[in-house]
Amino acid sequence: MSAEIVIYVVSDSAGDTGEIVVRAAVAQFHPVYADIRRAPFVQDEGTIEKVLDKAKAEKAVILYTLVIPGLRDYMARRAAEEGVAAIDVLGPLIGSLESQTGIKARQEPGLNHVLDADYFRKVDAVEFAVKYDDAKDTTGVMKADIVLVGVSRTSKTPLSMYLAHKKFKVANVPLVPELRLPPELFKLPKHRIVGLTIGTHYLNIIRKERLKALGLPDNAPYATTERIERELAYADDVMQRLGCVVIDVSNRAVEETASLIMECVRGNGLSRGE
Template identity: 60%
Template structure:
């Protein structure tokens, strides 16, 4: 007795229909069932060739085609050739269309486009964590954007926010006692964005930070003299780099991130 054959036809990769076919085949103990996946069937000529071949094996045809014209043509050919066909995705599209009262986009491969976006986001988040707070300055060479600024200018939360927008963001703290990494000066100015803040706003923020750490709020870290010194130092570094500068005073992370994205995508170097 010939081994049953299943042709899996898709206008994308075809993994979904193949998985369903394998899951069904696993329920039978009457010998092997051969599954042949035919991906990227995007025109009627290719479809007709595949179905003609499938008919020679009296194969079952499982398909995930979202383009209506291809689905209709497959049904016509299958009827002509007496093929058994299984529409893997069609019933779900119809059901979701009814409950959502919307029309599906009918674009092949959307699931994998979404997967790609997801993995790019994960990669960007991992990048932000790895190269946070200047842990490894070599990372700035591989970043889409590098944020620089003194302590408590929202560098880390901004990098994480940008990572969710699929941008690889690194950040470098500017401290007068520590020279900036050489890698920073190798970058084109458009990839570096300076963050600054008004001293009278930063002062209470740093005091609260010290309290959270269980330290005296009058420590040098939160003194106005120290803050002004750090801001002057950072301003000089940013001028040397020639990078755009954003004042984060009283700005939500989302608002600052929006300005960073404008600079990155549009080359808008003027802080507004």
């Protein structure tokens, strides 16, 4: 049975680092679901107090990446006083680096977000993933570094966004028997396409949970075994025609699947933005 934990990511910058750490850790506890709530650009003790109040009421965990020493010390002290589990990600490392190098930390939030060429490539890739998600605009198929294909609920969108943060431009195409495939798909080199498949049992559970989340009965045709088997058979046929690599996402975290995709892509000599 799945469980849920609320985790507040508190940062005096955007909070990207903290969220990445949380997701990497939670992936080790599948099927635990983490409700990650960011508190970014924290600049005062009052904001910390508000987060502590919420976390205490919800029995949540706080993970913080505060580089300003005063805020970091305040969070540690007040969390201990309130009995809230709070994890300091950067403090111990910054202290060790200061000790080893003899150099005082700059104590400036957001230095890892310097607006360099790398940053803008990431922004472009994220915008690309949003624009060409779910084949809303099929022209993206020919422009993408990677095209993901698969039936509904095989993590195409989360994977597109994750890979975008690795600076890959990703488009994804849903495989639905009733929908016409974009002809552009068959013009692509097969090494630019990755097929996503999943076990019938896993997909049945995921789709039922999705229907429940939408307030719909879980016995709708979308989640029936018969419908799922039909879709997967259709998807398998399409992937064979495309000649693409196929990855089974059953019981795999997004990060693990993304790592496999990047291995495949790099193994074929494709780098970001080619």
